[in-house]
Amino acid sequence: MNVAAPEYRYHTLVVTVENKAGVLARVAGLFARRGFNIESLAVAPTDDDLFSRLTIVVDIESAPLDQVVKQLDKLVNVVEIRELHPGYAVERELMIVTVEAEPHRRDELVEHLDRAGGKVLSVGTDSMMLSLVGPPKRIDEFENLLRPFGIVELQRTGRVALAALDGEH
Amino acid sequence: MTTTPKDGGQALIRALENEGVDLLFGLPGGAILPVYDPLIDSSIRHVLVRHEQGAGHMASGYAHATGRPGVAMVTSGPAATNIVTALCDAHLDSVPLVCITGQVPLGAIGTDAFQECDTTGITMSVTKHNFLVTDAQDIPRTIKEAFHIATTGRPGPVLVDIPKDIVDPNNPHSAMEWTDDVEMDLPGYHPNIEVDPAGIAAAADLMRAAERPVLYVGGGILKARAAEALRQLVEMTGIHVVTTLMARGAFPDSHELCLGMPGMHGNFTAVTAMQEADLLIALGARFDDRVTGRIDGFAPDARIIHIDIDGAELGKVLRPDIAIQGDCRLAVEALVADFSANGTGDADRSAWRSRISGWQERFPLAYEPWGPGQALKPQYVIERLRDLTPDDTIVASGVGQHQMWASQYWNFDHPYTWINSGGLGTMGYAIPAAIGAKAGMPDRMVWAVDGDGCFQMTAQELVTATVEGFPIKVALINNSYLGMVRQWQEMFYDERFSEVFLSKDVPDYKLWAQSMGCEGMRVDDPDEIDAAITKANEIDDRPVVIDFRVMAEEKVYPMVPAGATNWDLVVPPSQADLPR
Ligand SMILES: Cc1ncc(C[n+]2csc(CCOP(=O)(O)OP(=O)(O)O)c2C)c(N)n1
Ligand SMILES: [Mg+2]
Numbered sequence: 003m004n005v006a007a008p009e010y011r012y013h014t015l016v017v018t019v020e021n022k023a024g025v026l027a028r029v030a031g032l033f034a035r036r037g038f039n040i041e042s043l044a045v046a047p048t049d050d051d052l053f054s055r056l057t058i059v060v061d062i063e064s065a066p067l068d069q070v071v072k073q074l075d076k077l078v079n080v081v082e083i084r085e086l087h088p089g090y091a092v093e094r095e096l097m098i099v100t101v102e103a104e105p106h107r108r109d110e111l112v113e114h115l116d117r118a119g120g121k122v123l124s125v126g127t128d129s130m131m132l133s134l135v136g137p138p139k140r141i142d143e144f145e146n147l148l149r150p151f152g153i154v155e156l157q158r159t160g161r162v163a164l165a166a167l168d169g170e171h
Numbered sequence: 172m173t174t175t176p177k178d179g180g181q182a183l184i185r186a187l188e189n190e191g192v193d194l195l196f197g198l199p200g201g202a203i204l205p206v207y208d209p210l211i212d213s214s215i216r217h218v219l220v221r222h223e224q225g226a227g228h229m230a231s232g233y234a235h236a237t238g239r240p241g242v243a244m245v246t247s248g249p250a251a252t253n254i255v256t257a258l259c260d261a262h263l264d265s266v267p268l269v270c271i272t273g274q275v276p277l278g279a280i281g282t283d284a285f286q287e288c289d290t291t292g293i294t295m296s297v298t299k300h301n302f303l304v305t306d307a308q309d310i311p312r313t314i315k316e317a318f319h320i321a322t323t324g325r326p327g328p329v330l331v332d333i334p335k336d337i338v339d340p341n342n343p344h345s346a347m348e349w350t351d352d353v354e355m356d357l358p359g360y361h362p363n364i365e366v367d368p369a370g371i372a373a374a375a376d377l378m379r380a381a382e383r384p385v386l387y388v389g390g391g392i393l394k395a396r397a398a399e400a401l402r403q404l405v406e407m408t409g410i411h412v413v414t415t416l417m418a419r420g421a422f423p424d425s426h427e428l429c430l431g432m433p434g435m436h437g438n439f440t441a442v443t444a445m446q447e448a449d450l451l452i453a454l455g456a457r458f459d460d461r462v463t464g465r466i467d468g469f470a471p472d473a474r475i476i477h478i479d480i481d482g483a484e485l486g487k488v489l490r491p492d493i494a495i496q497g498d499c500r501l502a503v504e505a506l507v508a509d510f511s512a513n514g515t516g517d518a519d520r521s522a523w524r525s526r527i528s529g530w531q532e533r534f535p536l537a538y539e540p541w542g543p544g545q546a547l548k549p550q551y552v553i554e555r556l557r558d559l560t561p562d563d564t565i566v567a568s569g570v571g572q573h574q575m576w577a578s579q580y581w582n583f584d585h586p587y588t589w590i591n592s593g594g595l596g597t598m599g600y601a602i603p604a605a606i607g608a609k610a611g612m613p614d615r616m617v618w619a620v621d622g623d624g625c626f627q628m629t630a631q632e633l634v635t636a637t638v639e640g641f642p643i644k645v646a647l648i649n650n651s652y653l654g655m656v657r658q659w660q661e662m663f664y665d666e667r668f669s670e671v672f673l674s675k676d677v678p679d680y681k682l683w684a685q686s687m688g689c690e691g692m693r694v695d696d697p698d699e700i701d702a703a704i705t706k707a708n709e710i711d712d713r714p715v716v717i718d719f720r721v722m723a724e725e726k727v728y729p730m731v732p733a734g735a736t737n738w739d740l741v742v743p744p745s746q747a748d749l750p751r
Contacts, residue, residue: 019359020358020359023303024291024292024295024303027292027295028295031295031296032296035296052358066486068486069483069486069487072482072483072485073483075482075483076481076483077359078299078300078320078357078359078360079359080359081358081359082359
């Protein structure tokens with residue numbers, strides 16, 4: 003457990019939990035009860051099916067990071083907590099979005115998409131479904147770019163993260 | 172039970188026996204029925220309660236008095252919800268409990284079946300941990316884990332929810348193969364008790380240098396069985412001690428270095444010494460708002476050493492200068508070792524000592540003496556009770572004015588003699604907790620100091636006490652009011668009394684007590700107090716209830732008004748003009 007100096011508002015915790023019924027409810031209940039704000043939360047099994055991994059982005063304006071970590075650590079099903087320092091984490095998020103796309107605006111849209119490195123998933127008469135994987139900030143920017151076109155539906159996964167390899171940011 | 176368990180129900184009972192359980196507080200019903208059958212053949216004694224909340228508080232009283240985990244067993248649905256208050260109570264006061272609840276059969280879970288409720292969901296936030304067991308084979312391991320979690324680290328309540336089919340021998344799901352060696356599987360639970368030597372050395376240095384140090388002792392000292400070590404530390408260093416509501420008895424009240432209880436209704440000297448301190452050494456205490464008052468005005472000049480088994484307490488309310496996570500007994504012993512090796516320093520504390528004795532002289536606990544025509548003085552009743560009972564009497568209390576007077580006016584000279592609901596403030600705690608204490612400590616005298624409001628919440632457990640043979644004694648401090656609420660309305664709501672008057676005439680507590688098989692007495696006259704207490708002390712074959720008719724207008728002093736800082740402690744009128 004390695005707690006970084008809380009100079010950033012959002013901190014990413016990678017939490018390994020036992021893969022048991024109700025564990026997510028325990029984590030969510032703890033955050034609700036103690037008034038800790040979750041900015042984003044992603045859950046998935048790990049390569050070991052006894053454990054799952056939660057990637058939780060916490061807003062440390064709601065509570066000091068070390069309180070969040072220590073309270074989480076008290077949950078019996080929480081096995082390990084790693085704090086990824088914002089400067090030293092590789093973070094990714096997936097967004098899929100359906101955008102209004104009348105035929106005459108499609109070129110412009112696809113240009114934006116190519117520049118961002120996204121994909122076209124499906125094309126309808128007046129709309130397109132796109133996907134983008136990237137650091138959360140890039141997803142934010144892309145979402146803003148799309149807004150003037152008219153967003154029909156949008157879904158983001160919340161971020162997942164791993165510690166950066168040596169020296170990499 | 173001597174034969175090898177063949178099904179989940181038998182395995183559950185055997186697992187409890189293997190944990191050393193001698194007493195089980197509970198009440199059966201549909202979902203837990205199959206477990207009550209093998210119980211007949213068990214060495215475990217079951218105490219049949221009249222309400223499941225009572226079972227939980229009895230288990231808690233038992234745990235406080237004995238240091239062993241209390242165990243309760245109840246059925247599903249309404250029984251599980253009835254015990255939620257007791258679980259929450261134990262959670263806030265870190266009491267080791269194991270609670271077994273029945274649950275509808277696995278296949279019925281989630282269907283809104285009869286007496287189904289989401290027990291693990293409901294109790295998640297009021298237990299240290301809970302389990303829903305889904306396989307009979309897992310029962311022995313889960314029970315072992317439950318006791319381990321309840322009793323190690325910071326103790327607390329653990330609930331084990333058991334679906335009926337896995338304990339019912341008529342159901343194939345209950346089949347299991349018993350083995351004596353079960354391994355716990357708790358990859359995320361590793362409570363640390365060791366204390367960091369560098370932290371101890373730094374703490375000892377601060378203590379050596381401090382001119383106005385105070386040891387702020389909380390319930391954690393009792394949980395860590397550290398009273399003896401604490402006494403050594405105090406006598407070695409000469410540092411004054413305050414004992415919180417949860418720690419009364421952890422250090423003897425009659426010791427010259429004991430300042431009594433701090434907090435909202437604390438002794439003037441205890442509260443003021445903390446405010447004026449240059450160093451607070453918090454041992455197993457959690458800077459509860461009832462102790463600190465408004466936090467931004469709390470002990471402004473004090474540096475803080477905070478030692479607690481629960482790392483999350485360190486920095487939760489205040490940032491300590493030195494934070495030490497670990498077992499309080501080990502920490503206190505390490506401090507003692509450090510002082511033995513390196514001396515206790517030569518800080519000049521003479522001015523501090525004389526200020527303290529000045530406060531003690533000017534601001535002792537005080538109340539207006541009784542006058543003819545008045546009802547009894549509640550404080551006087553407690554003083555007589557204190558003086559007429561054996562030194563090691565166990566006192567359990569309800570919640571309200573009577574609780575504060577009991578804590579203030581009793582003289583606690585032994586650990587584990589004071590049992591009350593501190594964190595949750597659960598009215599109705601006294602009687603079942605006293606029963607649990609008596610069940611665990613049958614040779615000790617156990618008195619419940621109860622309020623009339625509290626009494627009416629759990630009095631039916633006196634039937635349990637009579638039938639099961641637990642001759643506790645109840646001092647009912649009967650002011651006809653929800654007195655503590657009345658006090659707030661008098662002081663902070665312009666004497667506008669709203670829904671606090673109970674009744675002067677009903678119930679008739681003496682008759683009610685008699686109807687439950689207890690000795691019932693009623694005392695209106697101060698001259699009758701001693702005789703009534705003496706008579707009660709002599710009765711050992713049934714419970715006793717004494718209805719003491721006390722003054723409704725009496726208030727608990729001192730008092731820190733809610734939202735005020737501890738500087739604004741209100742003292743009794745007779746001391747109001749004295750220089751602080
Ligand atoms: C279950 C519960 N309900 C309400 C309260 C709020 N409360 C705190 S003290 C008190 C009055 C208790 O009355 P009584 O038992 O007569 O004690 P007294 O203060 O008169 O000594 C009340 C209602 C509480 N603490 N617990
Ligand atoms: Mg009352």
